[in-house]
Amino acid sequence: MTTSSYAIELRQLRKSFGSVEVLKDVSLAARKGEVISLIGSSGSGKSTLLRCINLLENPTAGEILLNGETLLLRKGKSGLEAANRRQAERFRSKLGMVFQSFNLWQHMTVLQNVMEGPVRVLKRTKADVHKEAVALLERVGLGEKLYAYPSQMSGGQQQRAAIARALAMQPDVMLFDEPTSALDPELVGEVLQVIRALADEGRTMLLVTHEMRFAREVSDRVIYLHNGQIEEEGTPDQLFGNPKSDRCRTFVSSIHS
Amino acid sequence: MVWDWLPEYAPRFVEGISITLQLLGLSIFFGMMLAIPIGLVQVTGPWPLAWLARAFCTVIRGTPLLIQLWLIYYGLGSLFPFIPGIRESMFWPILRDAFPYAVFAFTLSVAGYEGEIMRGAFKGVPKGELEAARAIGMTPFQVLRRVWLPRALQNVFPTLAGEFILTLKATPLAATITVFEVYGIGTIVRQETYRIYEPLLFVAAIYVFLTICLVVFFRFLENRRALPRI
Ligand SMILES: Nc1ncnc2c1ncn2[C@@H]1O[C@H](COP(=O)(O)OP(=O)(O)OP(=O)(O)O)[C@@H](O)[C@H]1O
Numbered sequence: 001m002t003t004s005s006y007a008i009e010l011r012q013l014r015k016s017f018g019s020v021e022v023l024k025d026v027s028l029a030a031r032k033g034e035v036i037s038l039i040g041s042s043g044s045g046k047s048t049l050l051r052c053i054n055l056l057e058n059p060t061a062g063e064i065l066l067n068g069e070t071l072l073l074r075k076g077k078s079g080l081e082a083a084n085r086r087q088a089e090r091f092r093s094k095l096g097m098v099f100q101s102f103n104l105w106q107h108m109t110v111l112q113n114v115m116e117g118p119v120r121v122l123k124r125t126k127a128d129v130h131k132e133a134v135a136l137l138e139r140v141g142l143g144e145k146l147y148a149y150p151s152q153m154s155g156g157q158q159q160r161a162a163i164a165r166a167l168a169m170q171p172d173v174m175l176f177d178e179p180t181s182a183l184d185p186e187l188v189g190e191v192l193q194v195i196r197a198l199a200d201e202g203r204t205m206l207l208v209t210h211e212m213r214f215a216r217e218v219s220d221r222v223i224y225l226h227n228g229q230i231e232e233e234g235t236p237d238q239l240f241g242n243p244k245s246d247r248c249r250t251f252v253s254s255i256h257s
Numbered sequence: 258m259v260w261d262w263l264p265e266y267a268p269r270f271v272e273g274i275s276i277t278l279q280l281l282g283l284s285i286f287f288g289m290m291l292a293i294p295i296g297l298v299q300v301t302g303p304w305p306l307a308w309l310a311r312a313f314c315t316v317i318r319g320t321p322l323l324i325q326l327w328l329i330y331y332g333l334g335s336l337f338p339f340i341p342g343i344r345e346s347m348f349w350p351i352l353r354d355a356f357p358y359a360v361f362a363f364t365l366s367v368a369g370y371e372g373e374i375m376r377g378a379f380k381g382v383p384k385g386e387l388e389a390a391r392a393i394g395m396t397p398f399q400v401l402r403r404v405w406l407p408r409a410l411q412n413v414f415p416t417l418a419g420e421f422i423l424t425l426k427a428t429p430l431a432a433t434i435t436v437f438e439v440y441g442i443g444t445i446v447r448q449e450t451y452r453i454y455e456p457l458l459f460v461a462a463i464y465v466f467l468t469i470c471l472v473v474f475f476r477f478l479e480n481r482r483a484l485p486r487i
């Protein structure tokens with residue numbers, strides 16, 4: 001196994017739905033501790049890109065590496081599928097995914113949601129995990145909500161619980177797909193605050209977001225995706241302050257408002 | 258009204274209740290063991306299995322339970338004796354008894370109706386929750402065991418409870434193949450005492466009682482799981 005300074009690396013990733021090519025040759029690499037924001041208009045392929053990384057979507061072509069280890073893929077019906085199911089499951093357990101719609105398991109309490117992965121997937125003992133899960137939930141401000149069900153909580157609380165659930169797996173990379181887009185405006189701040197803390201403690205993150213100001217503040221690098229291609233990338237100051245491509249300039253200024 | 262026969266027949270009714278509950282319990286258990294995969298394959302495929310499951314549900318739901326019961330008892334039951342050596346085998350006492358045929362028929366019935374309900378239940382679980390389970394690294398079986406199945410059951414639990422109570426009230430059909438459950442005992446009483454209404458009233462009262470017990474039991478299960486109302 002090669003050692004790599006990249007936590008996550010995508011090489012020439014392609015994805016088609018039928019005859020529509022949604023990702024066209026996307027390559028990107030995130031160093032350990034790097035925070036990369038993905039921006040782009042609706043339909044540009046941001047979600048698809050994140051979902052290909054943990055094989056929720058099967059890419060059509062390309063390579064995915066986690067800490068220098070190549071994810072083994074083979075041709076299948078819907079594109080490239082995991083060649084080794086166990087390896088794919090191990091990859092997934094190291095990639096913490098946070099969804100736009102939270103996707104907490106509704107039949108479990110918040111605490112059970114957080115404990116589920118470490119206990120079932122990582123096979124750790126409940127007693128061990130329990131302490132950690134409580135600490136995590138306290139960290140995201142849900143210490144009072146351990147035994148609440150997702151349906152009894154606000155969107156902001158649910159998203160913070162979902163972040164705690166992902167963190168409980170001690171992932172190497174966090175993947176956020178518009179974590180605040182489904183929230184009422186007054187609840188966005190509390191979730192961004194949690195994500196900012198994660199960025200500050202040096203986690204590797206890929207963040208799809210429409211919160212431009214936030215992206216500018218927390219990111220080391222910003223990537224502008226257009227029609228399934230990386231149209232421009234650079235530091236936040238470059239990309240927001242002085243975008244080279246006209247499309248990116250238009251997009252950034254239209255959202256900045 | 259004349260009730261003097263009751264003390265004499267009370268023990269037999271107790272036996273009848275026991276038979277009724279065994280028939281119901283076993284059919285629900287085995288029926289659900291079939292209904293879960295029958296519902297699941299219709300959502301996941303592969304299509305030949307999905308098609309088979311669909312056909313099974315359609316046939317079961319499209320024919321009267323009484324006919325199924327008779328086909329299984331008189332049809333299947335009359336074939337077995339032709340198998341060489343079966344009368345000497347250890348299975349013969351079971352095969353000669355009507356009760357297993359009733360369990361088999363009711364199991365298929367539960368599988369057919371509840372298979373259809375489970376199909377909808379599996380389909381109704383939000384895709385995002387399943388994706389979250391996969392994304393965290395669960396195996397396909399873990400996704401099913403930890404998220405998909407419990408979520409599906411949670412959604413249809415009240416519907417299933419209602420179905421099981423309907424099944425209870427179909428159990429008198431088993432009396433037509435000489436399974437002496439509650440109604441069967443009632444028939445014996447009517448024949449032996451020449452009383453017409455009282456045994457029927459008594460049998461009806463037993464079913465009301467059993468129904469209430471089941472309702473309370475299912476409500477207890479529902480609350481014990483502390484299901485959040487969504
Ligand atoms: N399962 C699917 N089947 C067919 N087409 C799809 C599927 N998922 C996504 N697409 C298409 O792929 C393109 C990219 O979608 P994607 O969800 O990745 O965009 P996005 O950048 O995340 O947009 P948004 O900002 O609206 O979330 C869109 O044109 C979409 O219609």
Ligand SMILES: [Mg+2]
Pocket residue numbers: 046047048177178
């Ligand atoms: Mg998206």
